[in-house]
Amino acid sequence: MNDMTQTNFERALKIVGSRPARPDGVDKVTGRALFGADKSLPNMLVGRVLRSPYAHAKILSIDTSKAEKLKGVKAIITSVDFEDFPSEFVPNGEMVVNMKDITRNVMAREKVLYVGHTVAAIAATDEDIAEQALALIDVKYEVLPHVLEVEDAEKSDAPLLHDDMMTIGVEPAPTSASNVAKRVEFGFGDVEKGFSEADLVVEREFTTQQVHQGYIEPHACLASVSEDGQAELWCTTQGPFVVRNFCSKLLGFNAAQIRVTASEIGGGFGGKTVVYLEPLALALSRKSCRPVKMEMNRAEVFTASGPTSGAKIWVKIGVKNNGQITAGDCILKYQAGAFQGAPVGPGAMCAFAPYDLTNVRAVGYDIVVNRPKVAAYRAPGGPISEYGVESVIDEIALKIGMDPIDLRLKNAAKEGTIAPYGPKLGPIGMIETLEAAKDHPHYSAPLGPNQARGVASGFWFNIGGETSSSITINEDGTVGLTLGTPDIGGSRASMAMMASEELGVPMELIKPIIGDTNSLGFNFLTGGSRATFSTGTTVVESTREAIGELKKRAALLWEVSLDQVEWVDGHARLISGDEPKTMSLAQIAKQAGKTGGPIMANCSMNVTGAGPSLGTHIVDVEVDKETGRVSIIRYTAIQDAGKAIHPAYVEGQLQGGAVQGIGWALNEEYIYNDKGELENTGFLDYRIPVCSDVPMIDTVIVEVPNPNHPYGVRGVGETPIIPPLAAISNAVSRATNKRFDELPLSPPKVLAKLMHG
Amino acid sequence: MSKTHVSTQINGDSYEFLCNTQQTLLDILRHELDLTGSKEGCSTGDCGACSVMMEDRLVCACLVLGVEANGKEIETIEGLSSGSSLDPLQQKFIDLAALQCGICTPGVLVAAKALLAKNKNPSEEEVRFWLAGNLCRCTGYDKIVRAVLEIAAEARNT
Numbered sequence: 001m002n003d004m005t006q007t008n009f010e011r012a013l014k015i016v017g018s019r020p021a022r023p024d025g026v027d028k029v030t031g032r033a034l035f036g037a038d039k040s041l042p043n044m045l046v047g048r049v050l051r052s053p054y055a056h057a058k059i060l061s062i063d064t065s066k067a068e069k070l071k072g073v074k075a076i077i078t079s080v081d082f083e084d085f086p087s088e089f090v091p092n093g094e095m096v097v098n099m100k101d102i103t104r105n106v107m108a109r110e111k112v113l114y115v116g117h118t119v120a121a122i123a124a125t126d127e128d129i130a131e132q133a134l135a136l137i138d139v140k141y142e143v144l145p146h147v148l149e150v151e152d153a154e155k156s157d158a159p160l161l162h163d164d165m166m167t168i169g170v171e172p173a174p175t176s177a178s179n180v181a182k183r184v185e186f187g188f189g190d191v192e193k194g195f196s197e198a199d200l201v202v203e204r205e206f207t208t209q210q211v212h213q214g215y216i217e218p219h220a221c222l223a224s225v226s227e228d229g230q231a232e233l234w235c236t237t238q239g240p241f242v243v244r245n246f247c248s249k250l251l252g253f254n255a256a257q258i259r260v261t262a263s264e265i266g267g268g269f270g271g272k273t274v275v276y277l278e279p280l281a282l283a284l285s286r287k288s289c290r291p292v293k294m295e296m297n298r299a300e301v302f303t304a305s306g307p308t309s310g311a312k313i314w315v316k317i318g319v320k321n322n323g324q325i326t327a328g329d330c331i332l333k334y335q336a337g338a339f340q341g342a343p344v345g346p347g348a349m350c351a352f353a354p355y356d357l358t359n360v361r362a363v364g365y366d367i368v369v370n371r372p373k374v375a376a377y378r379a380p381g382g383p384i385s386e387y388g389v390e391s392v393i394d395e396i397a398l399k400i401g402m403d404p405i406d407l408r409l410k411n412a413a414k415e416g417t418i419a420p421y422g423p424k425l426g427p428i429g430m431i432e433t434l435e436a437a438k439d440h441p442h443y444s445a446p447l448g449p450n451q452a453r454g455v456a457s458g459f460w461f462n463i464g465g466e467t468s469s470s471i472t473i474n475e476d477g478t479v480g481l482t483l484g485t486p487d488i489g490g491s492r493a494s495m496a497m498m499a500s501e502e503l504g505v506p507m508e509l510i511k512p513i514i515g516d517t518n519s520l521g522f523n524f525l526t527g528g529s530r531a532t533f534s535t536g537t538t539v540v541e542s543t544r545e546a547i548g549e550l551k552k553r554a555a556l557l558w559e560v561s562l563d564q565v566e567w568v569d570g571h572a573r574l575i576s577g578d579e580p581k582t583m584s585l586a587q588i589a590k591q592a593g594k595t596g597g598p599i600m601a602n603c604s605m606n607v608t609g610a611g612p613s614l615g616t617h618i619v620d621v622e623v624d625k626e627t628g629r630v631s632i633i634r635y636t637a638i639q640d641a642g643k644a645i646h647p648a649y650v651e652g653q654l655q656g657g658a659v660q661g662i663g664w665a666l667n668e669e670y671i672y673n674d675k676g677e678l679e680n681t682g683f684l685d686y687r688i689p690v691c692s693d694v695p696m697i698d699t700v701i702v703e704v705p706n707p708n709h710p711y712g713v714r715g716v717g718e719t720p721i722i723p724p725l726a727a728i729s730n731a732v733s734r735a736t737n738k739r740f741d742e743l744p745l746s747p748p749k750v751l752a753k754l755m756h757g
Numbered sequence: 758m759s760k761t762h763v764s765t766q767i768n769g770d771s772y773e774f775l776c777n778t779q780q781t782l783l784d785i786l787r788h789e790l791d792l793t794g795s796k797e798g799c800s801t802g803d804c805g806a807c808s809v810m811m812e813d814r815l816v817c818a819c820l821v822l823g824v825e826a827n828g829k830e831i832e833t834i835e836g837l838s839s840g841s842s843l844d845p846l847q848q849k850f851i852d853l854a855a856l857q858c859g860i861c862t863p864g865v866l867v868a869a870k871a872l873l874a875k876n877k878n879p880s881e882e883e884v885r886f887w888l889a890g891n892l893c894r895c896t897g898y899d900k901i902v903r904a905v906l907e908i909a910a911e912a913r914n915t
Binding site: 027038648651658697 | 788792794799803838847852854862863886890891894897901
């Protein structure tokens, strides 16, 4: 692969790097595309969920007898319909899950642990009957004291969510239970020695609030289990194979019994990587032997899916007067929600990863609280820890009178740097994005009154993982691609483009589809910025195998040896011979029946070698000192993509990630009352950025190729949500001459700081 | 509960349906008439994914009752293209990559079309405030706004 890799980095590309129409474009602009809630089946029932009204309570009894008697109710399930599991941690992309917890999160057993926790579910012939039936289920609770914040939850007298949970990762091992699930630590060197060598040490505490991915499409699914136990599941998910495995484990199906088909997916951002409704719909359908459709409403999405952690963090950085960082240290305390699994591990790993340091330490704590269990959210854990570090870097730059980009350049990680989490970094684009930021006209543009400019950088690992895809050469010379990672932001286009580039046939002749779980080997989910990298790798590999087969068929037809045939621009070409002889892909395909049968290839592998992607963002803000309102005046997002296969969709990732980060920085937060009830369960009060809140988002794509992908792809989806939090906070701090250390920077919080300091 | 008989025009065609008085127009479109192009993102009028035109007025179908459609003319995303021709705005969204996941796209297109019918020369600010009722979580709005402005400019030049 390496030889061809080099060729690809250097050769002129025809398709890769251009901006063709996406294959699913017409379906998406006409309303034809079918999302999770858009499909129905004959004889279908509607499923509804009974949810906990309490933040923390023991379930004493559940009586469903009255509901069962209601005409039209076809199935009711509670925890007795789910088998229990011992505690066992399994990796799920950038997160870790435990089946003991998953089964309890899907359906509460001994206790309810947050308002919205599922207690029972019903399938009925229509919505009205289902709603009436929910009201007839009699649940007796013993209400327990609850805890919402990490600083309260870690106290020794805090209400315990799990009375058998012992903190992992501390010496000596504790003997009593705690809400602190685990402690992690990364780093090397001697931070105390580093601080003693510093001319300036800055330390600061930061607070961030719980935020939601805010995908516009609520969770939805349609399950159909027949009398012989064969199951079909249609759902909106980032990973149909992952859904299949979760559901088969939870419900005692085998993997072949459940065929999962991913619908078009209306946004995920990490939130559609685990299961909520899917096992309920399958269990209800298995009981009733009728199709069951379930949809969450928006309030259910906010209260009962998986937002990301709010956190308390402490950061300390020492520098020489010349800007050389002598040590970096941080402590991160992340909310896990009701079950352990906050993304504090990756948060701690990447906190200082943009920098080349000799003394560095990052300590993280995963702390359970009576909030919904967190799920992945775009670069899970990264925006929080890097917000703290990038804020302190900015404060240092001001204090030593150094340009904040120069300070970052002086300490930037580069190829060969030992990352704080262990490995030696390959080629990365930190310096390149910083230089592009410095050179960008935005960085030197004049500012108006009450305006200031902030910058921040971001690092994210990206991942590979198990991937399988296939290619078929049709008899008429067209090409089919079957892919196993759902297309959330245009990946079908980039896969078809890579196949087109390799084959030398126009992209319009290539039809990419997302296969169901019976059509390919296991695919890990679309997440970790891995789809274009991992699925792209398998597409290129299988396309090259198909080209090998096409050459073989041409050699057969020409009656020459295989080494006499090369592949050029969609044609087999005879290398020697008196006159140039070529045969098109379509001509070879037409005769496939005579030369050995259908031509197809697949590639299944565990893709490794994902390349970290670095970004640097520049933002200008204006602070209204009367109201505390912060306006985004100008924004530029710069990122190393490795290689942009379809630059328009790479820009889209940068723009969308930046605006999600703007929401996190300025408005978004979960607001709880003293009963532990979420008070802002709709988009009116949980305000994600609207069109009039933001300016155009300028982008610069830097390309430092990842040597482990045939075209140099790194993966771009996650990094862009990291820099905005600190970039905006830094800009607001500079505009007001006050150092802000709490998100969101909503008008009341900004005004309070301006008035009281 | 007895149902109400409703006669309406949707995308120029006659439709009749029976509905409960509490059913929304969105519910009717999606569940009774299989017009699933209008999406349900919130059911509280905050996200705009169910934007449709009723009597030339832009509304959230989740905030209109099915019975209110009686005798009215409704336009949905399914009526935006004609025959095999996409509306230029639809084509522009594809050309400029003004969509990622696509769930907000039908509502955004219906709303943008309504703006251009009222205002042939909108400024960027006017586009942004008009579309402020259509949430998009993927794109950051940049390419959506550019697509609308480009179509307006092209329409003025032809």
